[in-house]
Amino acid sequence: MRLALKKHSVLPGFGMTLGYTVLYLSLIVLIPLSVLMARTATMPLAEFWNTVTAPRVLAAFRLTIGASLAGALINAAFGFVVAWSLVRYRFPGRKLLDAVVDMPFALPTAVSGIALTAIFAETGWLGQFLFPLGIKTAISPLGVTIALTFIGLPFVVRTLQPALEELDAEMEEAAASLGANRWQTFWRVILPTVLPALLTGFALAFARALGEYGSVVFIAGNKQLQTEITSLLIMIKLDQYDYAGATAIASVMLVASFAILLAINALQWWVARGRLEGA
Amino acid sequence: MSATAKSRRATNDPLWLRIVLIGISFAFVGVLLVLPLVVVFTEALRHGLGTYLTSLRQPAAWQAIKLTLIAAGISVPLNLVFGVTASWAIAKFDFRGKSLLITLIDLPFAVSPVISGLIYMLLFGMQGLFGKTLAAWDIEIIFAIPGVVLATVFVTFPFVARELIPLMQEQGNEEEQAALSLGASGWQTFWRVTLPNIKWGLLYGVILCNARAMGEFGAVSVVAGHRDRTNTVPLYVEALYNEFNAPAAFAMASILALLGLVTLAAKTYLEWKLQNQFRETLEPAAAEV
Numbered sequence: 262m263r264l265a266l267k268k269h270s271v272l273p274g275f276g277m278t279l280g281y282t283v284l285y286l287s288l289i290v291l292i293p294l295s296v297l298m299a300r301t302a303t304m305p306l307a308e309f310w311n312t313v314t315a316p317r318v319l320a321a322f323r324l325t326i327g328a329s330l331a332g333a334l335i336n337a338a339f340g341f342v343v344a345w346s347l348v349r350y351r352f353p354g355r356k357l358l359d360a361v362v363d364m365p366f367a368l369p370t371a372v373s374g375i376a377l378t379a380i381f382a383e384t385g386w387l388g389q390f391l392f393p394l395g396i397k398t399a400i401s402p403l404g405v406t407i408a409l410t411f412i413g414l415p416f417v418v419r420t421l422q423p424a425l426e427e428l429d430a431e432m433e434e435a436a437a438s439l440g441a442n443r444w445q446t447f448w449r450v451i452l453p454t455v456l457p458a459l460l461t462g463f464a465l466a467f468a469r470a471l472g473e474y475g476s477v478v479f480i481a482g483n484k485q486l487q488t489e490i491t492s493l494l495i496m497i498k499l500d501q502y503d504y505a506g507a508t509a510i511a512s513v514m515l516v517a518s519f520a521i522l523l524a525i526n527a528l529q530w531w532v533a534r535g536r537l538e539g540a
Numbered sequence: 541m542s543a544t545a546k547s548r549r550a551t552n553d554p555l556w557l558r559i560v561l562i563g564i565s566f567a568f569v570g571v572l573l574v575l576p577l578v579v580v581f582t583e584a585l586r587h588g589l590g591t592y593l594t595s596l597r598q599p600a601a602w603q604a605i606k607l608t609l610i611a612a613g614i615s616v617p618l619n620l621v622f623g624v625t626a627s628w629a630i631a632k633f634d635f636r637g638k639s640l641l642i643t644l645i646d647l648p649f650a651v652s653p654v655i656s657g658l659i660y661m662l663l664f665g666m667q668g669l670f671g672k673t674l675a676a677w678d679i680e681i682i683f684a685i686p687g688v689v690l691a692t693v694f695v696t697f698p699f700v701a702r703e704l705i706p707l708m709q710e711q712g713n714e715e716e717q718a719a720l721s722l723g724a725s726g727w728q729t730f731w732r733v734t735l736p737n738i739k740w741g742l743l744y745g746v747i748l749c750n751a752r753a754m755g756e757f758g759a760v761s762v763v764a765g766h767r768d769r770t771n772t773v774p775l776y777v778e779a780l781y782n783e784f785n786a787p788a789a790f791a792m793a794s795i796l797a798l799l800g801l802v803t804l805a806a807k808t809y810l811e812w813k814l815q816n817q818f819r820e821t822l823e824p825a826a827a828e829v
Contacts, residue, residue, distance in 0.1 A: 274726055296662050296669060339565075352562050360805075367801070369774050371775075372777065376583075377576055380575055386575070410572065493654075499762060
């Protein structure tokens with residue numbers, strides 16, 4: 262049985278370490294997650310459907326998906342510029358800029374939440390100049406987008422950086438020697454090469470944004486049917502002891518984020534295969 | 541035009557474009573990522589150092605800090621032991637289902653914080669699977685400290701393992717095999733050979749794990765249920781903010797921001813350390829060729 266499971270190795274501790282790994286993983290992650298799925302599966306279909314298609318829930322889905330997409334798109338564009346500058350150029354403050362990109366990973370979401378609100382609220386640092394221009398940067402879908410852009414940026418930059426570093430200078434030279442200008446080289450040579458990495462970063466930022474809670478709830482203002490995100494709706498249902506409602510919404514979100522994760526894995530597999538065939 | 545000048549023109553962007561792109565990078569990162577940090581400290585100190593220190597000296601503040609330290613103090617060691625154990629099994633042995641196992645370990649990163657809290661409500665909450673049993677035995681998990689700890693363990697679950705697995709896979713088995721053939725026991729091999737090799741990666745994982753443990757908000761918010769005695773520092777920040785006590789909220793937030801800055805600095809330093817270590821392991825190999 263043991264031989265069938267693993268190939269021979271002289272190192273000790275396989276049974277013990279794998280056993281503990283599987284046990285701990287099951288207790289902390291797998292069993293709790295499967296309870297959520299089991300609870301959804303035992304729910305009458307009509308009840309499930311009515312819960313997840315209620316106007317308030319649909320509005321939250323729409324806002325969450327829309328703002329997450331917008332945030333991920335903004336990050337794809339600006340993240341590309343930041344990653345390009347970090348990889349291609351040498352300038353004073355480059356190392357600092359590189360380190361600061363990870364800020365959203367290091368700063369607790371509640372802190373970024375109240376800080377972003379202090380900046381973008383109507384009386385905030387920047388909000389006081391933007392609101393008179395009609396740009397509502399808080400208690401609005403735009404405010405939600407700003408928060409989701411904040412938390413997504415490192416995903417795009419950190420996935421693009423290695424891809425840009427690997428970029429073959431000879432290809433660019435070849436394109437240029439064949440008469441392409443810098444702009445054509447970018448669109449026809451550079452962008453297609455790093456596109457898988459850009460898509461992966463975009464998908465990671467999008468997936469993270471879908472589930473985000475802390476950095477959004479303060480700036481969103483949480484107005485019913487207008488600025489409530491899905492995570493908040495789960496929280497509201499739980500506060501009302503509506504476990505079934507919370508579970509139904511959560512299972513939809515969970516399936517969505519697993520689907521994105523699967524897509525990312527497929528994308529990376531496709532890239533790896535392309536590289537092998539190309540080599 | 542010489543060949544080198546031509547190739548330089550082919551891969552280098554014109555000066556004006558470089559200036560524009562670097563400018564955009566600094567502006568975007570500055571407004572979106574740096575300004576919030578500046579805001580936290582400015583708002584915290586807006587009413588002077590006295591007010592700042594008074595808000596930090598409140599008993600409720602101390603209680604929140606204590607609970608945050610408890611949650612991190614339990615979840616970080618647990619996930620550290622798991623990380624080392626899992627990466628030993630995964631990196632040192634070949635077995636079926638390995639890639640599935642790696643995917644499953646990463647699962648908590650794909651789960652929204654609020655859902656991470658919800659799953660423990662479904663297990664231990666009043667309407668949960670074990671709710672009635674726990675109530676009969678008078679054991680409190682949800683809306684109590686054990687729930688806060690559990691939710692923290694879940695959200696920080698993959699951090700150490702995901703740093704160590706690729707690192708140990710890269711290092712291979714040769715050194716351990718040599719130690720064993722020289723008569724070292726399994727434990728001796730681990731403590732004297734493996735651990736020194738992975739120490740920087742291990743520290744890196746622990747620092748990220750700790751930052752998330754102390755800063756987690758959504759998951760902990762669900763199981764803490766807005767009760768004073770289950771406030772961690774991030775939850776206390778929210779409570780103060782919702783009571784319109786912004787200066788105190790920002791004062792507490794400044795502690796977390798400071799933790800974030802220390803984390804960022806340590807992370808940058810360790811990345812540099814790890815790169816050097818990687819180069820050192822590569823150099824002897826290059827010399828052999």
